Amino acid sequence: MKQWIAFIRKEFYHVFRDTRTLLILFGLPVVQIVLFGFALSSEVKNIGIAVLDNAHDAASVQVTNRIETSSYFHLTAPVRSYAEIENRFRDGSIKCTLVFPSDFGAALGRGGQVQVQVVADASDPNTATTVVSYLSAILAGYAGELSPTHRPSYQIVPQIRFLYNEEQNGSLNFVPGVIALIFMIVATALTSVSIVREKELGTMEILLVSPLKPLMVLVAKAVPYLLLCIVNLVLILLLSVFLLKVEIRGSLLLLFAESVLFIIVCLALGLLISNLTSSQQTAMLISMMGMMLPTMLLTGFMFPLENMPWIFRVISYVVPSRYYYEITKAVMLKGLGFSHVWRETAVLSGMATTLLMVALKTFKTRLA
Amino acid sequence: MSVLLFLLEKEFRQIFRDRTILAMMFVLPIVQLIIMPLAANFEVSNINVALVDHDHSSYSRELTAKIASSGYFRISGDAASYSQALRLVEDGQADLVLQIPAGFERNLVREGWQEVGMAVDAINGTKSSIGAGYLTAVIADYNRSLAMKLNVTGQSIATAPAAIEVIALDWFNPRLEYKFYMVPGILVLLLTLVGGFMASLNIVREKEVGTIEQINVTPIRKWQFILGKLIPFWIVGMVVFTVGLVVMYVVYGIFPMGSIAVLYLFAAVYLIALLGLGLLISTFCDTQLQAMFVAFFFMMIFMLMSGFFTSVDSMPDWARSLSNYTPVTHFIKVVRLIVLKGSGMAEVGTELLYLVGFALVLNGGAIMNYRKTS
Numbered sequence: 001m002k003q004w005i006a007f008i009r010k011e012f013y014h015v016f017r018d019t020r021t022l023l024i025l026f027g028l029p030v031v032q033i034v035l036f037g038f039a040l041s042s043e044v045k046n047i048g049i050a051v052l053d054n055a056h057d058a059a060s061v062q063v064t065n066r067i068e069t070s071s072y073f074h075l076t077a078p079v080r081s082y083a084e085i086e087n088r089f090r091d092g093s094i095k096c097t098l099v100f101p102s103d104f105g106a107a108l109g110r111g112g113q114v115q116v117q118v119v120a121d122a123s124d125p126n127t128a129t130t131v132v133s134y135l136s137a138i139l140a141g142y143a144g145e146l147s148p149t150h151r152p153s154y155q156i157v158p159q160i161r162f163l164y165n166e167e168q169n170g171s172l173n174f175v176p177g178v179i180a181l182i183f184m185i186v187a188t189a190l191t192s193v194s195i196v197r198e199k200e201l202g203t204m205e206i207l208l209v210s211p212l213k214p215l216m217v218l219v220a221k222a223v224p225y226l227l228l229c230i231v232n233l234v235l236i237l238l239l240s241v242f243l244l245k246v247e248i249r250g251s252l253l254l255l256f257a258e259s260v261l262f263i264i265v266c267l268a269l270g271l272l273i274s275n276l277t278s279s280q281q282t283a284m285l286i287s288m289m290g291m292m293l294p295t296m297l298l299t300g301f302m303f304p305l306e307n308m309p310w311i312f313r314v315i316s317y318v319v320p321s322r323y324y325y326e327i328t329k330a331v332m333l334k335g336l337g338f339s340h341v342w343r344e345t346a347v348l349s350g351m352a353t354t355l356l357m358v359a360l361k362t363f364k365t366r367l368a
Numbered sequence: 369m370s371v372l373l374f375l376l377e378k379e380f381r382q383i384f385r386d387r388t389i390l391a392m393m394f395v396l397p398i399v400q401l402i403i404m405p406l407a408a409n410f411e412v413s414n415i416n417v418a419l420v421d422h423d424h425s426s427y428s429r430e431l432t433a434k435i436a437s438s439g440y441f442r443i444s445g446d447a448a449s450y451s452q453a454l455r456l457v458e459d460g461q462a463d464l465v466l467q468i469p470a471g472f473e474r475n476l477v478r479e480g481w482q483e484v485g486m487a488v489d490a491i492n493g494t495k496s497s498i499g500a501g502y503l504t505a506v507i508a509d510y511n512r513s514l515a516m517k518l519n520v521t522g523q524s525i526a527t528a529p530a531a532i533e534v535i536a537l538d539w540f541n542p543r544l545e546y547k548f549y550m551v552p553g554i555l556v557l558l559l560t561l562v563g564g565f566m567a568s569l570n571i572v573r574e575k576e577v578g579t580i581e582q583i584n585v586t587p588i589r590k591w592q593f594i595l596g597k598l599i600p601f602w603i604v605g606m607v608v609f610t611v612g613l614v615v616m617y618v619v620y621g622i623f624p625m626g627s628i629a630v631l632y633l634f635a636a637v638y639l640i641a642l643l644g645l646g647l648l649i650s651t652f653c654d655t656q657l658q659a660m661f662v663a664f665f666f667m668m669i670f671m672l673m674s675g676f677f678t679s680v681d682s683m684p685d686w687a688r689s690l691s692n693y694t695p696v697t698h699f700i701k702v703v704r705l706i707v708l709k710g711s712g713m714a715e716v717g718t719e720l721l722y723l724v725g726f727a728l729v730l731n732g733g734a735i736m737n738y739r740k741t742s
Binding site: 018020021024025027028031032035036038039040041042043044045046047048074086087089090091092095108113114115116117118119120121122123124125126127128129132133135136139140142143155156157158159160161162163164165166172173185186189190193197200201277278279280281282284285286288289290292293294297298302303304306307308309312326329330333334336340 | 388406413480490491494507537539657660661
């Protein structure tokens with residue numbers, strides 16, 4: 001036991017000597033939280049737009065003014081022809097053009113129907129569909145004001161309530177995602193080099209002749225990182241609560257227990273990678289480059305899982321961060337208890353045990 | 369010159385000796401390029417609706433059928449009460465609760481006005497607002513058909529209001545397919561990951577293993593050393609880029625609309641800039657773990673700020689200028705412009721200046737920061 005503690009102490013020295021890695025370890029979540037909280041938004045705003053005004057009457061000018069004052073659009077110099085629209089699309093300065101027909105004002109004045117064209121740069125389909133719906137809303141609003149007395153006769157009016165997030169705080173969705181992403185990559189990468197580094201630098205031999213059992217070696221390797229990750233978790237939670245105003249609704253204890261479980265899964269995965277590879281470079285390329293995109297895509301917080309082809313939904317069942325994301329959403333944001341997340345917890349526990357066992361089996365007690 | 373050739377020979381031998389690294393460089397990005405675009409889809413469909421129908425009238429059933437057949441929604445459950453429906457939301461089986469009150473049909477016919485309750489799981493902001501928007505649109509559509517139906521059976525037809533109909537023309541991608549937008553972006557990200565990580569690990573590996581001492585005692589100049597590291601990965605990067613373009617064409621049928629020469633010119637300059645960043649990181653760090661973490665830190669910021677996941681236009685000003693100082697942003701923009709819209713040199717020339725600037729500064733920094741004496 002005493003030997004084991006000395007061994008853990010050695011591992012701590014290794015970790016805390018490397019201040020640059022520590023700096024990144026704590027800097028990464030801070031930067032991500034700030035970026036997600038204040039820079040990135042899935043809302044589409046400031047879309048470059050131009051008008052092709054064949055009417056030049058009071059109505060078309062009024063509509064143009066409305067577009068100019070809308071925060072969704074950024075009105076640029078008008079275009080005069082379809083060829084010019086194409087040129088402006090090509091240099092990327094606008095994403096759409098509103099084309100007024102020459103009889104725009106006249107047709108509206110007679111109280112009739114009029115058609116306008118919206119030419120959208122659909123190379124970005126998301127923006128293209130958003131543009132059409134924003135413009136339709138602006139035009140419908142304008143048309144509605146032209147005939148204010150008219151009230152449709154049969155109306156079903158939806159009363160919308162936003163559950164769990166009445167202020168529609170955009171940060172809510174990504175906080176669990178960021179936590180899941182960071183641990184999935186960082187925790188795995190940290191332990192993935194731990195054993196292979198000793199192999200590469202030749203210190204593995206000393207480890208192997210020590211009286212410690214393989215299990216003890218593996219656990220001792222993971223303990224300092226587990227501690228670091230927990231400190232990191234506290235930091236992220238503090239930032240989310242105080243900087244992003246995300247309210248933690250459920251039990252803090254449960255959230256912590258689940259997070260520690262998830263961190264253990266990631267650390268175990270890292271140990272397994274470390275056992276299977278022969279150089280630090282390979283280990284890190286697998287744990288960082290190999291896992292970065294799949295984790296980002298298959299956790300479910302950037303792209304909805306239910307829209308993906310079935311094969312991806314099947315693959316996503318082996319991605320640990322997917323379960324952790326579900327758990328954090330339920331516990332932290334919806335305030336639900338253990339009875340709602342026991343299934344996910346069971347899966348994570350199963351993964352942790354399996355990974356640790358496989359890591360133990362693949363730990364080679366002989367060199368070469 | 370011959371010194372440089374020897375260095376290149378050494379680097380290539382090192383690269384080709386390690387089969388795993390080779391696989392990581394070529395196979396991993398290609399496999400990801402083939403499968404990832406299928407998963408990266410922002411489209412919101414299959415919104416699960418829990419229905420609480422207290423009216424059970426023909427109108428309420430008609431409305432429900434209309435919602436179910438709209439293509440966006442799936443009626444995931446009939447709940448007897450609101451609290452029961454809420455449990456479906458808690459378990460993640462429903463995203464949205466639609467509550468039709470008792471007396472729905474009667475009020476609608478007599479008063480011409482009836483409210484329905486909608487409760488949306490708003491944790492995922494995009495999904496909830498789009499879901500609520502779709503449902504409102506379906507209901508508005510039902511309103512119109514109802515007004516028409518009831519008007520036909522007796523009542524006076526209201527005077528038609530002024531209306532503006534929007535006709536949408538979707539250029540460059542009339543079927544609004546996401547893959548056209550995503551595949552070029554994913555290609556750039558994969559190229560960035562491969563180039564950035566490989567370059568940042570390289571010099572530091574020699575430091576950690578100790579072989580850098582052998583280089584330091586030779587008369588190799590600093591710039592020769594950096595160039596010797598840069599060229600092999602540049603060639604690897606260009607090969608990955610080429611294979612990526614082929615995959616893009618063969619698997620997804622996307623062929624660049626614009627000039628391939630211009631595309632390659634940009635790729636060449638971008639790779640020099642990117643590898644310069646990697647080498648700069650490598651000269652700063654002492655261990656491979658450090659280098660990898662520093663590289664990951666920058667890659668993460670680059671990817672998030674690049675406009676791949678969210679549009680650069682909707683960022684606040686400070687973020688937009690930050691995004692301007694990341695090479696990935698410019699390269700993604702250019703690749704999308706050239707591949708999807710056929711933009712030429714005249715339209716994307718300024719982006720090239722940015723990339724050349726990045727390449728000079730980053731590689732200059734790497735040469736300056738490499739010290740032969742410790």
